[in-house]
Amino acid sequence: MRSASFRFGIEEEYFLADAETRGTPRRSVKPFHTEVAERLPETGRELLQCQVEVCTPPVTEFGAARESLAQQRAALADLAARHELLVFAAGTHPVADWARQLPTKGDRYRGILRDVGLAGRRSLICGMHVHVEVPDPDARIDLMNRLLPFQPLLFALSTSSPFWQGKPTGLTAYRLSAFGELPRTGLPELFPGPEAYARYVRIMERAGSIQDPSFLWWSLRPSIKFPTLELRIADSCTRLEDALSIAALFRCLVRLVVRRPDLNAGLDGVSRALAEENLWRAQRSGIGAELIDEAREEALPYADALDALLDLVAEDAAALGCAEEAAHARTILAEGTSADKQIAAFEAAREQGLTNRQALDAVVDWLAATSRGQIPGRP
Numbered sequence: 001m002r003s004a005s006f007r008f009g010i011e012e013e014y015f016l017a018d019a020e021t022r023g024t025p026r027r028s029v030k031p032f033h034t035e036v037a038e039r040l041p042e043t044g045r046e047l048l049q050c051q052v053e054v055c056t057p058p059v060t061e062f063g064a065a066r067e068s069l070a071q072q073r074a075a076l077a078d079l080a081a082r083h084e085l086l087v088f089a090a091g092t093h094p095v096a097d098w099a100r101q102l103p104t105k106g107d108r109y110r111g112i113l114r115d116v117g118l119a120g121r122r123s124l125i126c127g128m129h130v131h132v133e134v135p136d137p138d139a140r141i142d143l144m145n146r147l148l149p150f151q152p153l154l155f156a157l158s159t160s161s162p163f164w165q166g167k168p169t170g171l172t173a174y175r176l177s178a179f180g181e182l183p184r185t186g187l188p189e190l191f192p193g194p195e196a197y198a199r200y201v202r203i204m205e206r207a208g209s210i211q212d213p214s215f216l217w218w219s220l221r222p223s224i225k226f227p228t229l230e231l232r233i234a235d236s237c238t239r240l241e242d243a244l245s246i247a248a249l250f251r252c253l254v255r256l257v258v259r260r261p262d263l264n265a266g267l268d269g270v271s272r273a274l275a276e277e278n279l280w281r282a283q284r285s286g287i288g289a290e291l292i293d294e295a296r297e298e299a300l301p302y303a304d305a306l307d308a309l310l311d312l313v314a315e316d317a318a319a320l321g322c323a324e325e326a327a328h329a330r331t332i333l334a335e336g337t338s339a340d341k342q343i344a345a346f347e348a349a350r351e352q353g354l355t356n357r358q359a360l361d362a363v364v365d366w367l368a369a370t371s372r373g374q375i376p377g378r379p
Contacts, residue, residue: 004135004258006320008251009228010065010243011055013126013236014076014371015093017086022364024050024096025085032083040075042068050096051126052076052087058133058226062244062325069240070373077372088367089126089243090338091161091175091235094360096124125175126236128158130247131228132254139258140222140229141194146257146264148187149271151219151233152278152291153305157246157329158234159286160338166360168346172286172339175235176279179217184210187279188218190272197222229254233279238338238370241328248325252313255320270294286337303333341366 016032018025029049042055054076056068073087080087134140159172171177179185191197204210213224219233231250237243257263264271274292281289290299306329310317317323336344345366349359 004255005060005133006251006255007058007060007133008065008247009056009058009131010069010247011053011129011131012069012089012243013051013053013128014087014089015096015126016050016052016080017088017093017096017364017368019081019084019086022086022095022361024093029083029085032080032085035079035083036076039079040072042072050093050124058131062248062322065247066240066244069243073240073372077368086364086368088364088371089128089160089236089238090342090367091127091159091173092125092164092178094163094342094363094367095166095357097165125161125178127175127179127232128234128236128243128246130231130234130250131223131226132231132251133226133228134254135258137222137227138194141191141197143229143254143257144188144220144222145190145267147220147229147253148190148267148275149264149278149294150253150309151187151231152275152282152289153302153309154231154246154249155219155233155235155279156282156287156289156291156302157242157249157332157337158237159282159340160235160238160342162339162343163346163360163363166357168343171284172288172337172343173235173283176283182217184215185217186219187272187275188216188220190267190269235338238341238367240373241325242332242338244325245328245332248317248320248322249309249313249329251320251322252316252326255316256313259316286339287333306330306333338367338370341370 016025016029017023033052036052054069054072056065059065076087134143155173161173161175162169162171164174164178191200201213205212210216213221221230221232223230234246237246271294274294278291281291287302289302291302291305292299310326310329313326317326342363345363346359349362354362
């Protein structure tokens with residue numbers, strides 16, 4: 001345990017927008033993607049052409065992760081400007097029309113769209129994924145089970161998708177609703193052990209439901225490429241420091257459940273149902289939600305749940321050298337999530353007499369500037 005480094009990596013998905021209209025690009029984005037592939041080999045493609053993905057290398061220090069993501073965000077913004085585009089991190093695109101999006105070419109993407117049909121075309125969403133290496137890869141199913149109750153709390157910090165198809169949704173995070181149209185999404189099942197998980201995968205593969213476990217798009221899953229657990233619950237975080245904070249908390253939680261095999265042992269169907277309810281509460285209200293505490297059988301303010309979490313992982317944050325990043329969660333709580341900021345920008349623009357679309361354009365401007373690390377003049 002003492003020698004385990006719990007290496008981690010972060011993947012972020014971003015949207016592209018037309019710099020003039022703020023909608024999705026009016027012309028082909030192939031020249032942009034071609035130049036990005038030549039200049040930024042760490043980047044990748046996503047299901048739709050109006051998306052781009054970046055990732056950090058496996059690291060043990062958050063300073064290295066911060067530098068990697070900051071450089072990639074800035075480089076993408078510079079390249080996008082040359083192609084009259086904007087790049088921004090958010091769970092949904094505030095003004096994009098899903099019906100007008102073109103899929104990315106490639107056998108995997110074509111296969112997914114054949115399998116899921118219209119639900120795939122409607123998947124105009126971006127998320128953040130965090131991989132954390134575990135000392136014993138065979139223990140990942142047990143760890144996945146015991147991390148289940150913490151996912152809604154982490155998700156609330158990331159909420160950045162309050163708009164969909166040019167309309168306010170009334171939610172802080174609509175991304176999960178859009179993503180939920182796809183199969184094998186949401187919280188993972190509670191598997192009794194690795195043998196049960198392997199049996200499930202084997203049956204699904206033999207039945208032709210999946211090609212391999214990478215087609216299990218749960219909010220948390222064991223990676224098939226790396227000896228890691230992969231957190232997939234988070235919206236794409238507009239502010240880099242928010243992304244790092246969520247990654248730090250997840251990394252601390254992985255270490256916590258490794259060193260505390262008693263923690264959340266024996267979860268059952270009630271536990272999973274309560275986690276589902278907490279996930280909905282976080283989707284609706286973000287950090288304004290009250291989350292249900294199973295042990296106390298009552299709902300607690302989000303601030304209380306966050307304080308309890310930070311106390312729980314204090315030893316792990318110190319050991320992993322990420323106490324500052326973990327504590328940034330309190331800054332998110334005090335200042336608001338990206339969703340809170342987007343809603344504030346929209347409402348401020350409407351109060352100034354701007355139309356609904358002009359107000360959404362202001363939101364896109366805030367997203368693009370903040371994603372790059374600039375400080376825009378809007379809320």
